[in-house]
Amino acid sequence: MNERQLIEYLTTFITPDTKGLIRGIGDDCAVIQKDDHLVWLLTMDTLVEGVHFDAAFHSPDKLGRKIVSVNISDIAAMAGKPMFMLLSIGMPAGFDATWFKSFVRGIMDACHEYGCQLIGGDTVANPNGLVCSLTVIGEVAPDLVVYRHGARPGDTVWVSGSLGFAAAGLALLQRTFEPHNRRWQPFREQHLDPVARVEVGQKLGASGLVHAMMDLSDGLATDLAHLCRQSGVGAKISFQALPGIGALKEVADAIGGDPEEWAVRGGDDYELLFTTAADAGDQLLAIGSSCGLQLSPVGTIVAGREVTLIRTQADGTQEEKVITYQGFDHFREKDEG
Ligand SMILES: Nc1ncnc2c1ncn2[C@@H]1O[C@H](COP(=O)(O)OP(=O)(O)O)[C@@H](O)[C@H]1O
Ligand SMILES: Cc1ncc(C[n+]2csc(CCOP(=O)(O)OP(=O)(O)O)c2C)c(N)n1
Ligand SMILES: [Mg+2]
Known part of the structure; x- marks a missing residue:
């Protein structure tokens, strides 16, 4: 199990x-x-x-x-x-x-x-x-109160902050890579000293704009799958829209590792994941700036059950793959991948 x-x-x-x-x-x-x-x-x-x-x-x-x-x-x-x-x-x-x-x-x-x-x-x-x-x-x-179960097809999927910094930070710490270089400090700090998004969570709840919300502890692939399962929907996420993906590429260039793995499956982010109607964007961006925190649209809720990741290739074609529950699981069984 x-x-x-x-x-x-x-x-x-x-x-x-x-x-x-x-x-x-x-x-x-x-x-x-x-x-x-x-x-x-x-x-x-x-x-x-x-x-x-x-x-x-x-x-x-x-x-x-x-x-x-x-x-x-x-x-x-x-x-x-x-x-x-x-x-x-x-x-x-x-x-x-x-x-x-x-x-x-x-x-x-x-x-x-x-x-x-x-x-x-x-x-x-x-x-x-x-x-x-x-x-x-x-x-x-x-x-x-905002529950996990209110997401509807057509909703926009949002996240606070950046994704994958904690996993990249752990990789930097495990390799003892340039421990005094301040360039890597945000990644290490996200692993060592994450911040709970209390102010933005309260403002999102008070706005009445949010249909479903949870925090990201096990990675987007698993946590969005939980939210989707409870809401009876699926989701399509855009790799290129994930906040912080450019910075993760810099870490990967320095120490090896996979930005997609960190951002999508890494976990330990403790950012907020939530969905709203598609036309609420401006109000969401205003809530984010009032808290000094970036809120980013990363995908769309769709009918169905699967969470997929869409990645635009260098030649402009799009690759879509299933990522449902591919994040952290304390008891993942060996043949689950
Ligand atoms: N041993 C347990 N006994 C009862 N409920 C549990 C147990 N472990 C987890 N849960 C419940 O299962 C749900 C999912 O748990 P978890 O994945 O740890 O959530 P979270 O990421 O919010 O900490 C939560 O509602 C939690 O309270
Ligand atoms: C030394 C070390 N190895 C690996 C990890 C990665 N890791 C451990 S638990 C976890 C997920 C979050 O923990 P969990 O107990 O599932 O929290 P919950 O979902 O219940 O909030 C992650 C990403 C870590 N934080 N530290
Ligand atoms: Mg828990």
Whole structure:
């Protein structure tokens, strides 16, 4: 079973129509009725040493920031405001106290920046390295929540920021390539210290223009496939429209690697992926500039089920290939490609 099949299996145990539960497993956050005016958003993500980070690259304070940002990204993806957090830490018994204090400082700095408060958690020994889980609780008005399931044929597909920088950054770090060259800093930083897009997420939700939204953690190929599956649609993405693809080519020229692989399948971007009516472009661009963040149209929602990538060749012909679910999967089975 791959990661998607494992989660689908868990979903079979859900009791529908539970009082107060608006959305359970399947979106970026669970949604629970708080009162007449607000809903709670609840989400949890884990970072595991060797899977999500290499302690050789991550300073403890950056790692602390990252655990907060990747979790708050799921609140941003539902247009919410982060409020409270519960932190679970498992680490080897011989941990270094200075390292731990710096890790906690990173967590607390990020909490402060996102306006979120630590309210509890758990601390245990784990002989196999650092494992850290965070539960974040956010809130939003019920009519402003944006789910994954609202995309319609004819919608434009948008992303915030650039795609593939984190994967390119990890490749630079793994090769210890020109560690002091500032030219590669944006790529390394996107891997080490991603920023949750809370402000733009809230503005997108408040605009009423967004039909479906999620954050990009597993790469466009997998995350757009999730959004499409829940919406009962397909999508066509233009390779040439992917923001940052030119910069990725410069990294590939320097160290080898494939810009398409990084941008489409790499993951760890923590940008927002969303769809809107095709005529909403100007309003979207204005929302992006009000937050100092580029929002880019990258494709179109179509009838069907597949996510495809269209690439214009040097001779002007177009190559279209299926990329559905080709991004990151913790339990990808060997024959899945
Ligand atoms: N072990 C689990 N038990 C219950 N629900 C889970 C489990 N793992 C994942 N989920 C749910 O499955 C959905 C997809 O999870 P995931 O791919 O991790 O989403 P995200 O990228 O937003 O973190 C989410 O709604 C999440 O809460
Ligand atoms: C050392 C290292 N190797 C590989 C990766 C790439 N990587 C690990 S997990 C992941 C996807 C995101 O993690 P996941 O637990 O699936 O987050 P979620 O989708 O639940 O938010 C990626 C791209 C990494 N971040 N660090
Ligand atoms: Mg998750």
